[in-house]
Amino acid sequence: MTFARMVLAIAWKDLVVEWRDRESITAMCFFAFLVLFLFNFALGGDQTLIRGAASGLLWLAFAFTAVLGLARSVQGELANDCLDGLLLYPAEREAIFLGKLCGSFSVILLVELISFPIFAVLYNMDIWSQLPKLLLITVPATLGFATAGTLLSTMTVGLRAREAMLPFLLFPMTIPLILSAVRGTEVILRREAFELAMPWLKLMAAFDVLFLVGSLLTFELLVEE
């Protein structure tokens, strides 16, 4: 089997598991909706304030939601010693990492796509005409978040305080991503020239490359016995 097919096989396994119970996706979508809903109260229903903060609120909701999904993705492997089984799978460790990454990435991206209409309705934003540009921001941001998250959730999965530790490690590290995504989305929602988002896109690309390379180099060390 080629490397790419191994990666796809692992990602496919994760997606099938996810599809069978749909627990993560439902919980994540509901959570994203809830956070977007609650921010409205936190800002006292002030429409100008909400419009100004909309992109920040959107990405905070996504960041919280993504952590939920990332924690579950690796945690699911702990039951019935699935992780040991996965490591016995005749594939390079890099393929296992990329497979898990693809699985988490797809789930988070799907939740984000489902959340866009909710966001558009709740915050009274017209995002449909801007959707391709929005995706240009969303995809690299989600990729970086999923990469850092897959690596860090592998570290924290065996800990007593894993629910607290994953966000505690993940959020400070992914600040460049969250920041770039917020600024990029802001440029798009305000209908400014797309060139203004370019520095942020480059920053996200740098983050993605660095974390992908770093994770591929070190993942093996994290799962070895």
Next chain:
Amino acid sequence: MIRRQVERILGLGAALGLLVGLYAGFIYAPADAAQGEVQRLMYLHVPLILVSYLAFFVVFVASVLYLWRRHRQHDAIARSSAEIGVLFTALSIAVGSIWGRPTWGAWWTWDARLTTTAILLLMFLGYLMLRALVDDPLRGATFCAVLGIIGFLDVPIIHMSVVWWRTLHQPASILRPGPSMVAMDMQVALYSNVVAFGLLYVYLLIKRLQIEGAREELFRLQMELLG
């Protein structure tokens, strides 16, 4: 016994250096023309943060060496250096905050440099927490080595993003005293403190490593007694 000698000299040097630094900072150097006496806090603030950068760089190097060679000593260095780095960063932020209140009129501003420093502190607090939470010491060492490396590589990106974020939109917000000519005696006070805190760091690191060694010895003896 040469080690003990070196250690003693380092400890004495650090103590002496700190005394000299205190004298230079509080008495020898003149009060700042614009900011008055409160500016003297800089002689603590700047050395603390410079030494903590050094400490985190040592964490990075020791982490790389640990993953490569798997010597326990490298892990002990990374862990000890991270603890000292966190302490010094926190102290530096605290001192800076005390300076900022009368000078800027606020304990904290979201200036680019302050924000990156706070993020650095958060990342290494996470590092120490992760270490405390992993039961198996060998796994903990590996996890933290990976975290130390990735975190350190992330620092330039965080720095860049925060600087862009703060300068793209509000360039005037960076409240920094202009790059005026720093008086000679002020420089003397600053550098003597940098050297003193550097010596203190090395001394604390050695002491911390000794505690780590003693702990391992204790563990070994316990295992021996229990069979």
